[in-house]
Amino acid sequence: MSELFINAAEIMAVGMTSVIAFLLLLIFCMSMMAKYLPKGATHEPTPRSARKQSKAGNQPSDDTVAAISAAVHAYRTQRKK
Amino acid sequence: MSELFINAAEIMAVGMTSVIAFLLLLIFCMSMMAKYLPKGATHEPTPRSARKQSKAGNQPSDDTVAAISAAVHAYRTQRKK
Amino acid sequence: MSELFINAAEIMAVGMTSVIAFLLLLIFCMSMMAKYLPKGATHEPTPRSARKQSKAGNQPSDDTVAAISAAVHAYRTQRKK
Amino acid sequence: MDKLTLLWQTTGLSAITVGQTAMIIVGGILLFLAIAKKFEPLLLLPIGFGAILANIPLAGFTEAGGVLYYVYKVGIDTGMFPLIIFMGVGALTDFGPLLANPKMMLLGGAAQFGIFATLFGAIALNFVPGIEFSMADAAAISIIGGADGPTAIFLASRLAPDLLGAIAVAAYSYMALVPIIQPPIMRLLTSESERQIKMKQLRPVGRREKIFFPLAVILLTLLLLPSATPLVGMFCLGNLMRESGVVERLTKTTQNDLINIVTIFLGLAVGSKLQAEQFLSFQTLGILILGAIAFAIGTASGILMAKLMGKFSKEPINPLIGAAGVSAVPMAARVVNKVGLDSNQSNFLLMHAMGPNVAGVLGSAVAAGILLALV
């Protein structure tokens, strides 16, 4: 029982240290990457799907825009007559 | 053989009675629900997907509406000039 | 070893002949089909989905069109007042 | 020469049996019905194609290690495929019209008499020499009268796997034939004036009632008829996802891609049961005949119940809507609407028929549970 207790303390110590050590290493890698990776454009991947899901009302889809321009154009033409 | 026959008749009687009894109970539950459930708005769930699938032409989607208003607004503004 | 070798040559001969023979039969079937199948309209299946995926800007979807006409109509009505 | 003989022996031509040829033709007929006649194509196309694959000589589709073997083992032996489809059907079903008029539930119950009468009939057929149906066989066959594909497949996979192919084919075929089978029965049992009866418009149903309904159904079922809970439970889960409104992404997937994927493989697996030894028998003929009878009795008892209820009801009830109690959603309700319009151009019965129609789905799932418990 008290062995289990000591064991738990040990895991707590070793575990927490490992997590932090691991993440520190990862931070180091990330800093290296930020420094040495050739900078491409800060291009956003935004897959189409994601874009569609976002409810950003001001970003109507391509074919909506096409439809609109067609409609407005048609309407304008019609009014001219 | 004729035992099977009697058995079948029994299942027919018991089965049909059970179905009707079960459904009567369900009708009772439904009536109770209709009576005692606090009435919320008779709001239709219509998930977005369902709405999209239905060909109800008079229910354009939210971002179509947004696009339209933007287009019409833009057009109107432009004409004023 | 040299038996394996002969075996391989055999498979090569038989296999290639079979492929060609099979496809010749299929060509025969296709010619028969082209000749004797009653000609329906050369209707393209184009499932809805495929149509939607294609980025054909000039084919806005049905409810976009409906939305547009509604919007333009509404706008026109409003201007008349 | 020896080699050529060996080569010949690898061809299908050398090995195909008369039975396999016949079953491949049956598969072709199912494809024809699905494609040219649009008979329940979502199921009959994969079933027909599966029947062809299952009867290819030397290819071993249905033997251990074959594609159809795995699909059947994973999807039907376990019962998962019909249950997943049933969840999808639940997610697609709107119980609004039924909740607006709960009494319609009785029509969905009465129509199940087709099932139980046919069970009796199937056993009675045993007096005919050459036919020998066990009680389990008879129960599996009679469920065709429930006019519900996944229920029929689920019950057959439990009670009579050997008959599954014929039962599923009969069930889907008769469901597709609803517009042909039902109208004569409807006209026979109703008078012109009855068919013209207009019904009161349905009240709107609140969201809470719709959410509590699947919960009430599963609770009643688990208390009274636990053997029906696999079917009813999955159905209620689908319906609860739909009506709760909080898991829209799950509902959408259930209604679309999940049900589609499972439908393809369910069809193939059912087709794999269309093998000569099992299908080309007197039994299949018996199944087809009994299925038609089950359907007809179900339709009739629905109509008669509607007439009976009309006698005691304050509100007028058009007896035609009883025919929709067999389920076959939404085909049966559409047929009711059409027959109604034939008698009265301004009488739209569609929404009134949807109540008994969805009740029929529940009714046959409950009947299947009873059969599982009693047989």
Next chain:
Amino acid sequence: MDKLTLLWQTTGLSAITVGQTAMIIVGGILLFLAIAKKFEPLLLLPIGFGAILANIPLAGFTEAGGVLYYVYKVGIDTGMFPLIIFMGVGALTDFGPLLANPKMMLLGGAAQFGIFATLFGAIALNFVPGIEFSMADAAAISIIGGADGPTAIFLASRLAPDLLGAIAVAAYSYMALVPIIQPPIMRLLTSESERQIKMKQLRPVGRREKIFFPLAVILLTLLLLPSATPLVGMFCLGNLMRESGVVERLTKTTQNDLINIVTIFLGLAVGSKLQAEQFLSFQTLGILILGAIAFAIGTASGILMAKLMGKFSKEPINPLIGAAGVSAVPMAARVVNKVGLDSNQSNFLLMHAMGPNVAGVLGSAVAAGILLALV
């Protein structure tokens, strides 16, 4: 009379136990939380419904041959379902805010102290008579402090399958309760002026960094902590698919239909573990209490680490963002934002909190790997 007795014995009413009744009520409560309170409905709705199904008497959902039995065997026993969900989460996660400020990773690490402290606490609880947690039990319970559903389910399925139901329910419930649990702790440990600290805007992050990040993570993990690679690996695969930009159709399916399908069945399988014998015990109470403690300690250690880092950092760090280190993406980050706004109407911490938030997901996957290696 005899027949009626037999019939009665087929009903659920005759066979239901008090435990089953209680668990069906628990299932109902979970449904209530999911639907009415919108507590993580995507998981709690199927879990709640699964709990009801699993406790239906005579229906055998969780016995060999039952639906939930198969779903559990296929999805949880193998570990596949939580891993597929984790792949989907990876495909939905944007590491941009973390890459813009890598130090935030430490906050996602510090918050895992909740896990290890609770492990210790669970073992300490063994001094209380009547409670007896093995080290594996304690580890599985403590992972609730990781505030990550799939990680908790995966670890519990490896270390303590009997506790899986309670652990998963606790994990998802506390994740839903983040807006209630965290703010008091946040206010307790920070001063008004600390909460008003504005942070520097994040730099934009290049596409290359985003692609290399999942690769760097999997490489470090495989070199140092191979036991974490199932979770971390599937997560990185999802994230690499997302950021590579060359497999959009796979990414889209992973983010949507695949994750949705698996979520439904994962929920049902978890629900199948909510059985009376296992759930209605002193242990469950212990799990609920320890889970809450784990959560609170995680939140606190995240905040304290943020305060510590603020002391040594040139750039100002608002200690509130430390609370997001527990993960519970994106709820915890939103709570940070809200608490921040309460103190300063023009201080938007959302993006700054997203860094520790996604770091927390990685952090708890790493912690799970360590537990798997050491326990």
Next chain:
Amino acid sequence: MDKLTLLWQTTGLSAITVGQTAMIIVGGILLFLAIAKKFEPLLLLPIGFGAILANIPLAGFTEAGGVLYYVYKVGIDTGMFPLIIFMGVGALTDFGPLLANPKMMLLGGAAQFGIFATLFGAIALNFVPGIEFSMADAAAISIIGGADGPTAIFLASRLAPDLLGAIAVAAYSYMALVPIIQPPIMRLLTSESERQIKMKQLRPVGRREKIFFPLAVILLTLLLLPSATPLVGMFCLGNLMRESGVVERLTKTTQNDLINIVTIFLGLAVGSKLQAEQFLSFQTLGILILGAIAFAIGTASGILMAKLMGKFSKEPINPLIGAAGVSAVPMAARVVNKVGLDSNQSNFLLMHAMGPNVAGVLGSAVAAGILLALV
């Protein structure tokens, strides 16, 4: 100190072998090709990632109970994954251009000579000391010349599972390299004036022909070559669903989510076969060389057949389109179009090349069936 040693022994660093390191680098190279070079990324990304996971020391991904173990067992051992993909490919294939000009089928046949010549070559290589291919190995390798991923994976899983990883990688790599491998061969075997030949516009093809085509293919296959029916059958099912027009929702799911889900796991399962012991061998080198030869011979024989057919045909035939007979849809057809445009700016061969291109898919499935029957 003792504890630290134990801790060290749980790291990957302590256990990783040279072979695993090399294979992780191979996985990285595949990811590079997929992401930076866009080489068939839909497959090579999951394959590359799978290769990394499979070679993680101590993690047991490919051992009983590991994720990749299950995925391989369920998807490849059974043959299901490549067959489902093939169904999806069928649902995506339009046979219109082939039906408009059935003779093009011969080009898709001739290009399969690459397969059979390589089979012979692989056995001939056995004269080289150190290489020892069985007939099954040789057959599995030669199918690379078919330029069709699922066919190659299916055949390799039946005949030489140990070589599956290398074969799949070679197949997809060469398919991605079509724009580099084929043009020199095309230029070598054709004169400038031949490349400028304009072909007659294709006639439109009726819907009925398109529906009957998959049926005719499966009937011929089952009669003559039943061993090809798993591949050809699933392909025809997909194509029939597409062309029948009555099961659009199934077709859409097959073309999208179903094929996407399976692709991810197929890639991972293939990657799991990229293990040091099997991949880092002389054999892999042999596979890569033989694969390239198979590809080149296939291309050449397609072109030569086209030249031969041109001699006997009333209508002019541009010999370039023979190169598309290897399949690699639609890449090979696009390459034909490009090389054609280089010689004549107004000669668009794309649609003419699609005929041999889709014929090549059928041709290699048929060849695979023959190999299964004869080897």
